[in-house]
Every structure is written in structure tokens, then in C-alpha cells.
Amino acid sequence: MSDTPTPAPTSLSERDGLPDAMRSLVKEYPRNGWERNANYSHLIAFWLDRHLMFRKLLDQLDNDVKAALDGNDAQDSYKRKLSRFGGMLINQLHGHHQIEDHFRKQTLEAHRFLGVHCVWPPLGPPIHRSVVD
Numbered sequence: 001m002s003d004t005p006t007p008a009p010t011s012l013s014e015r016d017g018l019p020d021a022m023r024s025l026v027k028e029y030p031r032n033g034w035e036r037n038a039n040y041s042h043l044i045a046f047w048l049d050r051h052l053m054f055r056k057l058l059d060q061l062d063n064d065v066k067a068a069l070d071g072n073d074a075q076d077s078y079k080r081k082l083s084r085f086g087g088m089l090i091n092q093l094h095g096h097h098q099i100e101d102h103f104r105k106q107t108l109e110a111h112r113f114l115g116v117h118c119v120w121p122p123l124g125p126p127i128h129r130s131v132v133d
Contacts, residue, residue, distance in 0.1 A: 050096055057089045 018026060034040050064085070068078035 047096075047100075050092070054089065054093065054096075057085055057092075060085050061089065 017023070029037070035045075061082070064073065064078060064081045067073040068075065073081075
């Protein structure tokens with residue numbers, strides 16, 4: 001029996017497309033219409049861009065380690081790249097999650113104060129229901 005964990009069906013490195021639940025969201029809210037959606041904002045655009053940056057950093061780290069292992073990059077060069085891009089990824093992820101946690105907490109507290117429950121995702125139509133239901 002292998003000690004290697006089975007990847008989740010949503011794992012970006014293992015899937016060949018979007019899972020059904022996500023595909024239905026893309027069908028209902030196609031990317032080319034996001035900017036016209038009333039719930040879309042510059043903040044959402046910023047966060048989507050950050051997620052793209054994380055993917056680019058992961059690709060950079062992956063390509064760098066492959067080049068080092070294949071002997072196409074010197075050890076000292078690889079160490080500098082790993083320190084730079086690995087550190088950037090960790091620091092940016094940490095800050096990103098701190099801000100997301102703070103933003104979500106404020107949003108949920110505001111909705112509780114108003115007596116409504118907000119269901120994510122923010123791009124979908126605002127779905128509210130009374131907390132006293």
C-alpha cells in the first residue's frame with residue numbers, strides 16, 4: 001500500500017477540467033460577464049489577480065526545481081530563485097489570507113448586525129434570508 005495520499009478531485013495538478021459543481025457556476029456566471037455583474041468590484045478583480053499571481057509563482061518554482069534537477073541551472077542560482085520566489089509566495093499567501101479572514105469576518109458581522117445571512121460567493125446574486133428563520 002502506498003503512503004502517497006490520493007489527490008482531491010479539485011486538485012489543479014490532477015484534474016483535466018472543472019468539477020461539475022464549478023462548471024455549473026461558470027455556466028451560470030461566465031467569466032466574460034463578471035465585470036458587468038452588480039456584485040463585481042475592483043476588490044474582487046484584485047483578489048482574482050492575486051490568485052493568478054500565486055499560480056504564476058508556483059509555476060516558476062516548479063520550473064526552477066525541474067531545471068535544477070535536470071542540471072540546467074546551477075545550485076547557487078537555484079538557491080537564490082527558491083529564496084526569492086518561495087519567500088514571496090509564502091509572504092504573499094500569509095498576507096492574502098489575513099486580509100481575506102478580516103474581510104470575511106467584517107462582512108459576516110455586518111450581516112449578523114443587520115439580521116440577514118449572506119451566502120458566498122460574492123459574484124452570485126445576493127442571497128439573504130432572515131437570521132430568525
